[in-house]
């Protein structure tokens with residue numbers, strides 16, 4: 218082989234080796250870079266994962282906070298479409314389980330006053346407040362605050378406060394109404410006496426008797442009102458003890474037997490021998506029984522029967538006072554435990570309409586409840602529950 222050929226061959230081989238070495242080096246560097254890159258990608262993925270988890274936890278916290286708030290909370294976008302709302306809004310507007318997100322606000326609130334208040338807030342970018350009445354019974358206080366991307370609406374339910382205001386107004390109106398009758402009678406008697414009746418001893422004595430009756434009525438009302446307000450305020454300390462309710466019934470029935478007798482009614486009791494002990498303030502439960510038996514006697518014509526019984530049921534003892542008297546019309550039945558409620562004023566036998574309200578509060582303060590069933594013309598049964606002294610579970 219010629220020298221020149223050998224030289225060309227070795228130069229070619231050398232440059233091939235050099236190219237291979239360079240390629241290898243470049244590959245090695247590329248591999249190092251790619252390892253760096255994949256490390257960076259991995260750490261970025263970790264950071265992202267942590268950030269997403271953090272965001273989800275924050276969202277969860279915000280959601281549970283919003284669902285725990287009793288005020289309604291709503292977010293709408295610039296077009297007045299629902300972005301989010303909490304549980305309180307669901308309850309206030311009685312929402313069906315539809316998805317309202319993305320729908321116009323009116324679909325959710327179904328009230329044009331609320332809808333236009335939020336529109337005004339979005340249009341003017343100013344906070345708007347209003348009190349809105351929905352369906353005559355629901356009252357809401359609304360505050361719409363503009364945000365960059367829409368508005369935030371706070372809904373406060375005032376229905377309960379309004380209801381309490383109404384109860385207080387009715388209460389005052391009822392008291393003044395109840396006071397008016399005996400006061401008018403007293404005034405009329407005084408005027409008649411002044412006009413000369415005082416000189417006729419017999420008539421004067423009769424009027425004195427009537428004055429006494431009216432004063433007794435007033436005194437009873439004042440005492441029952443005081444008692445009711447004391448029980449309602451929760452300031453009456455209950456002397457709770459384990460007690461045999463059959464013995465309590467027996468005592469009250471014994472005490473009221475003469476009164477039932479005078480009214481021509483039979484008062485009897487029926488309790489099983491193995492009644493479990495209850496946890497009660499005996500004096501207060503006696504008062505409940507007296508009120509119920511007193512009513513049974515008052516509203517049962519002569520020849521009727523009144524039965525006081527007790528039975529155990531689950532974690533309670535149920536005590537019933539049943540009579541064969543006038544009964545209570547179905548429309549009145551849900552109201553008879555309200556203060557001053559009387560089915561028929563003429564028939565109420567001079568009662569104040571407070572006896573059942575007092576009984577209900579006493580039973581409730583024991584952790585029990587009271588109810589009534591009745592059939593007009595056939596009779597009524599009042600039943601209240603008392604918790605057992607020891608749980609049977």
Ligand code: ADP
Nearest residue numbers: 512513516553559560565568569570571572573
């Ligand atoms: P009061 O007896 O002083 O009027 P209550 O609060 O005890 O007041 O009772 C409220 C009303 O419920 C009574 O006026 C009467 O109309 C009705 N009522 C209560 N108990 C009976 C009963 N056993 N039978 C028929 N009506 C009853």
